[in-house]
Structures are given as C-alpha cells and as structure tokens.
Amino acid sequence: xxxxxxxxxxxxxxxxxxxxxxxxxxxxxxxxxxxxxxxxxxxxxxxxxxxxxxxxxxxxxxxxxxxxxxxxxxxxxxxxxxxxxxxxxxxxxxxxxxxxxxxxxxxxxxxxxxxxxxxxxxxxxxxxxxxxxxxxxxxxxxxxxxxxxxxxxxxxxxxxxxxxxxxxxxxxxxxxxxxxxxxxxxxxxxxxxxxxxxxxxxxxxxxxxxxxxxxxxxxxxxxxxxxxxxxxxxxxxxxxxxxxxxxxxxxxxxxxxxxxxxxxxxxxxxxxxxxxxxxxxxxxxxxxxxxxxxxxxxxxxxxxxxxxxxxxxxxxxxxxxxxxxxxxxxxxxxxxxxxxxxxxxxxxxxxxxxxxxxxxxxxxxxxxxxxxxxxxxxxxxxxxxxxxxxxxxxxxxxxxxxxxxxxxxxxxxxxxxxxxxxxxxxxxxxxxxxxxxxxxxxxxxxxxxxxxxxxxxxxxxxxxxxxxxxxxxxxxxxxxxxxxxxxxxxxxxxxxxxxxxxxxx
Amino acid sequence: xxxxxxxxxxxxxxxxxxxxxxxxxxxxxxxxxxxxxxxxxxxxxxxxxxxxxxxxxxxxxxxxxxxxxxxxxxxxxxxxxxxxxxxxxxxxxxxxxxxxxxxxxxxxxxxxxxxxxxxxxxxxxxxxxxxxxxxxxxxxxxxxxxxxxxxxxxxxxxxxxxxxxxxxxxxxxxxxxxxxxxxxxxxxxxxxxxxxxxxxxxxxxxxxxxxxxxxxxxxxxxxxxxxxxxxxxxxxxxxxxxxxxxxxxxxxxxxxxxxxxxxxxxxxxxxxxxxxxxxxxxxxxxxxxxxxxxxxxxxxxxxxxxxxxxxxxxxxxxxxxxxxxxxxxxxxxxxx
Numbered sequence: 001x002x003x004x005x006x007x008x009x010x011x012x013x014x015x016x017x018x019x020x021x022x023x024x025x026x027x028x029x030x031x032x033x034x035x036x037x038x039x040x041x042x043x044x045x046x047x048x049x050x051x052x053x054x055x056x057x058x059x060x061x062x063x064x065x066x067x068x069x070x071x072x073x074x075x076x077x078x079x080x081x082x083x084x085x086x087x088x089x090x091x092x093x094x095x096x097x098x099x100x101x102x103x104x105x106x107x108x109x110x111x112x113x114x115x116x117x118x119x120x121x122x123x124x125x126x127x128x129x130x131x132x133x134x135x136x137x138x139x140x141x142x143x144x145x146x147x148x149x150x151x152x153x154x155x156x157x158x159x160x161x162x163x164x165x166x167x168x169x170x171x172x173x174x175x176x177x178x179x180x181x182x183x184x185x186x187x188x189x190x191x192x193x194x195x196x197x198x199x200x201x202x203x204x205x206x207x208x209x210x211x212x213x214x215x216x217x218x219x220x221x222x223x224x225x226x227x228x229x230x231x232x233x234x235x236x237x238x239x240x241x242x243x244x245x246x247x248x249x250x251x252x253x254x255x256x257x258x259x260x261x262x263x264x265x266x267x268x269x270x271x272x273x274x275x276x277x278x279x280x281x282x283x284x285x286x287x288x289x290x291x292x293x294x295x296x297x298x299x300x301x302x303x304x305x306x307x308x309x310x311x312x313x314x315x316x317x318x319x320x321x322x323x324x325x326x327x328x329x330x331x332x333x334x335x336x337x338x339x340x341x342x343x344x345x346x347x348x349x350x351x352x353x354x355x356x357x358x359x360x361x362x363x364x365x366x367x368x369x370x371x372x373x374x375x376x377x378x379x380x381x382x383x384x385x386x387x388x389x390x391x392x393x394x395x396x397x398x399x400x401x402x403x404x405x406x407x408x409x410x411x412x413x414x415x416x417x418x419x420x421x422x423x424x425x426x427x428x429x430x431x432x433x434x435x436x437x438x439x440x441x442x443x444x445x446x447x448x449x450x451x452x453x454x455x456x457x458x459x460x461x462x463x464x465x466x467x468x469x470x471x472x473x474x475x476x477x478x479x480x481x482x483x484x485x486x487x488x489x490x491x492x493x494x495x496x497x498x499x500x501x502x503x504x505x
Numbered sequence: 506x507x508x509x510x511x512x513x514x515x516x517x518x519x520x521x522x523x524x525x526x527x528x529x530x531x532x533x534x535x536x537x538x539x540x541x542x543x544x545x546x547x548x549x550x551x552x553x554x555x556x557x558x559x560x561x562x563x564x565x566x567x568x569x570x571x572x573x574x575x576x577x578x579x580x581x582x583x584x585x586x587x588x589x590x591x592x593x594x595x596x597x598x599x600x601x602x603x604x605x606x607x608x609x610x611x612x613x614x615x616x617x618x619x620x621x622x623x624x625x626x627x628x629x630x631x632x633x634x635x636x637x638x639x640x641x642x643x644x645x646x647x648x649x650x651x652x653x654x655x656x657x658x659x660x661x662x663x664x665x666x667x668x669x670x671x672x673x674x675x676x677x678x679x680x681x682x683x684x685x686x687x688x689x690x691x692x693x694x695x696x697x698x699x700x701x702x703x704x705x706x707x708x709x710x711x712x713x714x715x716x717x718x719x720x721x722x723x724x725x726x727x728x729x730x731x732x733x734x735x736x737x738x739x740x741x742x743x744x745x746x747x748x749x750x751x752x753x754x755x756x757x758x759x760x761x762x763x764x765x766x767x768x769x770x771x772x773x774x775x776x777x778x779x780x781x782x783x784x785x786x787x788x789x790x791x792x793x794x795x796x797x798x799x800x801x802x803x804x805x806x807x808x809x810x811x812x813x814x815x816x817x818x819x820x821x822x823x824x825x826x827x828x829x830x831x832x833x834x835x836x837x838x839x840x841x
C-alpha cells in the first residue's frame with residue numbers, strides 16, 4: 001500500500017479501471033464510487049464485468065490500468081492480503097471457511113488471540129466471537145463446527161470474520177441466493193446495523209426488489225462499462241432494467257415462431273409436484289415438439305425442478321406423467337427408463353468425464369446396448385460415436401481425443417449428444433450455453449430447435465434471457481419454488497418485459 | 506437481527522427436524538454426533554475389559570504385562586503422533602516404516618564408527634534429509650504425497666538392505682541402548698517416557714499453537730486457508746519433514762530396544778501407524794486431528810496383539826482379528 005492522503009467522503013473510489021483476459025477486454029475504463037456508510041448495489045447481466053471489478057477490489061486480479069483509492073489512500077492491491085489490509089472484507093459464497101473448524105476458530109484463523117506464553121487462547125476467541133455476534137444481533141454458538149451449519153450461518157461467520165479484521169468495506173455477492181425467507185429478513189436487519197456502524201457495503205444482486213429495499217445508490221455495468229451511477233430514489237425499476245439490458249439487441253439469437261400442436265396428450269405433465277427443499281406445487285405441461293423455457297431468479301427452484309425430474313431429488317407429493325402414464329422418478333435410472341434426460345448445469349463436473357475421449361463419453365450411457373457377448377463391440381461403438389459427432393457438428397479431429405481439449409461449446413455438444421444417444425422423449429437442459437461464445441450459442445439454439453422438431457419435448461432452464469427468448473415457445477416463470485406465471489412467447493414483446501415478469505414488478 | 510432460533514434447513518436435514526429449543530440449536534446437534542469422536546476410547550475400554558475377563562488367569566492384568574504393551578507400541582505411537590499432523594493436513598506418509606528401518610541401521614553403523622552422539626545425529630540427519638526430499642517433491646513439484654512417499658518407502662528400505670548387505674548391525678553402546686530402549690526413568694520404562702513426551706508435545710502443538718491451527722485449516726479447506734493468508738505449501742512441507750524426522754527417532758527406539766540396527770525394523774509399520782491415526786478419530790480427508798486419539802489407536806492395536814498372544818492365537822489369526830476390529834471401529838465412527 002502506498003499513496004498520499006486525500007480527503008473524500010468515499011470509502012472506495014475506482015477510476016478508469018481496464019482489465020483484459022488473454023487480450024479480450026472485459027472492463028473498459030470503469031469508474032466506481034462507494035461512499036462511506038452506504039449500501040451500494042452493483043448490477044449488470046452475467047458477463048457485464050461485475051465480478052471482475054469486485055475481484056480486482058479484492059486483490060484476486062490485478063488491474064491493467066486505472067487507480068483505486070481506499071479511504072483517501074491510493075492503494076495497489078496485488079493480493080487478497082493487500083485488500084484485507086486496506087480494510088476490504090469479502091463475503092464469499094462458500095470457499096473461505098474451513099468446515100472442520102469451529103466458528104470462532106474460523107473467525108480468528110491466522111490471527112488467533114494468544115496466552116502470554118504464546119499458546120492459542122481459544123476461550124478468548126469464543127468470548128470475542130460472542131461479542132461480535134452480539135454486536136451483529138445474531139445468535140450463533142461460536143463453538144459449533146462450521147461444517148455442521150447451514151448457509152445462513154456460514155454467511156454470518158464470514159461477515160463476523162471480516163468485521164474481526166476491521167473491514168470497513170464489505171462485498172456481498174448474491175447474499176440471499178440460498179437463504180430462506182426469514183433468514184433474508186435477518187440479513188437485511190444486519191445490513192442495516194452494519195451501515196449504522198459506518199461500514200460501507202457493495203451489494204451484488206439480480207433481485208430488483210431486494211436492491212430497492214437495502215441499497216442507497218446503484219451502479220449498473222454493461223459490457224464492461226458503467227452505464228449509470230445514481231441514488232436509487234432517482235431511478236425506477238423499469239429504467240434500471242433498461243440500463244442493465246441496453247437498447248441495442250445485437251444478439252445473434254433470433255426467435256422463430258414454431259408451430260406446436262398442443263391438442264394431444266402432453267408428453268410431460270406435472271401435477272402439483274412438490275420436491276426437495278424448494279419445489280412447491282408445480283403444475284406444467286410440455287407437448288410434442290415444444291420447447292418450454294423455465295425462467296426465474298437464482299434460488300427460484302429452477303435447478304431443483306430439473307433435479308427432481310431426473311430422480312435426484314425425491315418427489316414429495318403430486319404426480320409426474322410421461323405420455324399420459326404416471327411415472328415414479330425414484331432414481332436417475334428410473335428417469336432414463338421413463339424417457340427423461342437431464343443435461344446438467346455444470347457440464348465439467350456433472351456431465352463429462354473430462355480425461356476420457358470424446359468417443360468414450362458419448363458411449364457411456366449406451367454401454368449395455370453395445371455389448372456383443374460379454375465384451376464391448378468396438379466397431380459398432382465407433383460408428384455410433386461418429387454419427388453422433390456428425391449429427392451435432394461437434395468439431396473434433398479425432399474421436400479418441402480427450403474431451404477436456406475441446407472448447408466449451410463443443411464440450412456442451414458432447415453432453416447433449418451423449419443423452420441423445422439414449423433417445424429421450426423429454427430433454428431437460430439446465431443452462432445449456434453457460435460459458436459458450438455467441439457463435440456456438442446460436443448453434444446450440446438451432447440444435448435445440450432441431451431436437452424439438454424431431455418430436456421431443458424440451459425444457460430449457462436459463463438465466464440468459466436473450467437465449468431463453470430465442471429458443472422458447474412458452475415460458476414459465478418460477479418464483480420461490482412455485483409457478484408464478486406462464487407466458488406464451490408471442491405475448492412477450494421484448495427482454496425487458498420478461499425481466500419485469502421475473503422480478504415480479 | 507432476529508436470528509432463527511430453530512436450526513435452519515440444511516440439505517441433509519429436512520426443515521421439519523427443527524425444534525424451538527431455547528438452547529443454541531447447534532448444541533443439541535453437536536451433542537448428538539460427537540460421541541463418534543470417542544469411539545476409540547469406548548473401543549479401548551471394551552477390549553480391555555474383554556481381555557481382563559477372558560485372560561484373568563494369564564497375567565494380562567499384571568503391571569509388567571501392561572507396561573510391555575507400552576514398550577511394544579512405543580515406536581508406532583511416536584510415529585502416529587507425527588502422522589496425525591500429516592493426515593490432518595490432508596497428506597499421507599507411507600515411508601515412515603522404511604525410514605525408521607534405515608535410520609536404525611545408519612545410527613547403528615555410526616555408533617560403531619564414531620560413538621553414540623554421532624549415531625543419534627546421523628539418524629536425525631537422515632530423517633531430515635528424507636523429509637526435505639518428500640516435502641520438496643510434494644510441495645514444489647506438486648506430486649501427490651501418496652506417490653512420493655510410496656517411492657521413498659522402496660528407496661529407504663532398499664538403501665538399508667544395500668549398505669548393510671542385509672546383515673544386522675549390533676549396537677554395543679549401553680548408554681544408547683538404555684536411553685533409547687531398555688532403560689528406566691524413575692521406575693518407568695524409558696520407552697513409555699518417550700511416548701508420553703511425544704504425545705504431550707504433539708497434542709499441545711496441534712490444539713494450542715498457530716502451527717497446529719494452520720495444519721487443520723490447510724487440511725480442512727486449502728483454498729480458504731490460502732485466502733486467509735496461510736502458506737499451505739509450507740505447512741505441508743513442514744508436516745512431511747517432521748514425519749520423517751520422527752520416523753528416524755522411532756528407528757532409534759527400535760535400535761535401542763533390540764540393541765541393533767536392521768533393515769526389517771519398522772517394515773510394514775506405515776499401515777499400523779495410519780490405522781492408529783484413523784482409529785483415533787483423525788479424518789482421512791484432513792481437517793481434523795486427535796493426537797491423544799492416535800495414541801489410543803496405537804495402544805488398542807498393541808492391546809489386541811498382546812491379548813491374542815496370551816489367548817494362544819498365532820500370528821496369522823492375530824492379523825485377521827486385528828483387521829476385523831479396525832474395520833469395525835472405523836465403520837462405527839464413520840460420519841454420515
């Protein structure tokens with residue numbers, strides 16, 4: 001940390017921040033100001049540069065050019081240690097706590113109070129942790145192992161850890177995403193207390209209504225640029241959404257109206273399905289050849305619904321019908337047998353064996369059918385793999401190359417192809433284009449259309465609204481695990497309209 | 506903040522399980538699950554009582570026999586103390602038994618050439634050198650400790666056979682043999698004293714010092730530890746060095762007790778040491794560790810060996826029974 005003192009009312013000032021990854025610019029000279037003792041909402045679509053900007057402030061990335069002033073001091077943040085020393089605390093979603101240690105030990109990790117002889121004084125840690133929690137108005141036993149606690153308590157522990165390090169700036173990234181309703185209220189109360197104590201908070205969220213409740217001012221980023229910074233009292237939710245989305249629809253993704261016959265028995269029907277911790281009383285239908293989009297905020301139950309359709313989370317009540325016949329989705333195997341396939345959200349972790357070849361990945365769900373006697377029929381396997389590669393236009397020179405060498409888009413195609421091989425009647429895709437470039441995105445969108453044209457019923461879950469609008473025939477908006485509304489694609493004029501529906505404005 | 510008074514839902518726990526108790530909600534939870542951490546003590550007492558009844562006429566309970574159990578398990582107990590740190594840091598050291606054997610012959614040969622002080626220093630230097638090699642390969646080159654120490658196991662035992670032409674190296678120095686083997690301190694066997702010293706130091710370091718806390722943090726969540734400013738590579742390096750140095754001390758305890766250095770001393774001990782540590786309640790996945798538990802894990806296995814010998818079982822049967830008891834204890838202690 002170096003720099004000269006300079007009087008400002010700002011806790012943090014970032015000016016002209018540029019950052020590029022591998023020559024691809026992500027931030028184009030972004031300015032950001034956080035006043036002392038305010039809650040400042042930072043908004044923008046996925047990929048707008050929010051997390052890059054925040055990681056620069058946390059010292060995880062270094063900036064290419066620009067300056068950062070913390071409390072009037074120009075600082076250079078080259079490590080997370082620098083950021084902490086400058087008084088910037090981070091409330092990470094999950095990875096900054098040690099689950100096997102107690103709450104108190106986590107809070108004081110690396111700066112433990114000691115006895116005069118130099119041995120650690122855990123009693124003192126517990127006492128100080130109690131004081132901190134009392135100060136925060138939170139009730140939590142500092143001796144409990146963090147691993148045995150729920151997300152809400154992890155967050156409290158992280159906040160306490162930051163405060164114990166004298167953080168004056170807290171960054172909260174989607175802090176309510178995995179909280180229950182009463183926990184959200186408790187968090188808001190805590191944010192109020194922290195603010196009153198002079199702590200400045202950067203609050204990242206996709207939920208408009210939360211932002212209006214807790215934040216004083218707002219900064220919106222779009223395509224790596226700041227498009228507005230203003231007090232929230234001066235902008236309406238509709239204006240904010242417009243700033244977030246931008247007027248220009250430069251996306252390569254265009255909607256085509258498709259003819260869907262909804263007269264027969266739906267291929268998939270859910271009747272009052274409740275499942276897992278999140279999904280509540282969901283009823284919906286998908287017809288032959290139809291693409292149904294599932295929209296909703298993070299934590300609205302989209303992914304959980306997909307998990308229950310694939311037999312991972314147990315259906316607690318209600319019925320699932322495939323082609324009019326009720327099915328019991330007790331395991332992924334049962335779901336596959338019923339004709340369902342799930343293309344999971346995290347393809348690298350859940351969809352692919354990365355070190356195995358493209359061919360082996362493609363054939364994995366087909367192995368029982370490829371046997372000749374007790375052995376695998378290699379030639380038939382090779383033919384099947386080649387035809388799948390052709391069908392989905394997967395760009396790979398040689399099917400025996402490991403999947404990890406493929407681009408994100410091609411990896412995703414392998415996952416899709418892998419499940420096509422089982423010839424599912426219902427295909428559920430969770431965030432099918434995450435981390436995929438625009439060109440591949442539109443290819444995946446047209447692949448999805450082709451799959452529907454072949455007579456399948458398809459459910460697409462996506463946080464990226466342009467993509468959802470391009471591909472869906474109908475869109476169901478989930479909110480707190482329940483169906484909030486169901487929209488015919490023809491009745492949605494633009495992205496803004498859908499964004500409003502999702503926000504419930 | 507009106508914090509939830511009932512324990513909030515976690516993925517593994519349905520919301521219905523929440524109870525509006527006045528106590529902090531987690532106290533109950535911890536109480537309910539923590540008995541598993543004491544499985545080793547429960548098992549120890551049960552096995553002890555079992556043999557006391559079964560073998561009451563065979564001298565099992567005689568003071569001398571009980572001290573014998575300490576003598577026979579001293580080397581395993583001492584290595585288990587260091588292994589607790591290694592496993593708590595989510596690493597493994599398979600080379601301890603072979604390093605102990607090599608240290609015993611190096612010490613024995615050096616004593617013959619240059620006297621007991623040089624012998625002890627040579628043994629310690631050997632442990633240090635192997636530890637630095639292990640730790641360096643793991644932390645600098647990023648090779649998994651399982652592979653590095655598996656290779657080192659072969660190297661160390663091979664070298665021990667090579668330099669001695671597989672012949673025992675007798676130690677005729679009484680001072681050395683007393684201090685490291687057969688002597689007594691205030692009427693207690695010196696091997697018991699060594700065990701107590703190592704366990705006491707290990708227990709304090711693991712629970713009461715910054716280093717111990719860094720070891721647990723590194724094993725529990727390496728990324729979090731790094732983000733908290735802990736140099737996790739240094740932690741891993743240190744535990745591997747200490748493990749080898751302690752293994753060399755164990756080799757000297759073998760040499761003192763058996764009045765010779767020999768490549769077979771310690772052969773296969775790595776499995777007993779790891780079993781003792783895991784039985785003692787240290788998580789094989791890192792992040793938690795119990796030094797005193799490791800001592801009791803070692804004593805439990807010694808107890809079983811001793812009891813089975815007195816009961817007249819032969820070595821092959823002892824191994825089967827010991828294997829069954831280890832699996833049972835770990836299965837019972839396993840957290841869901």
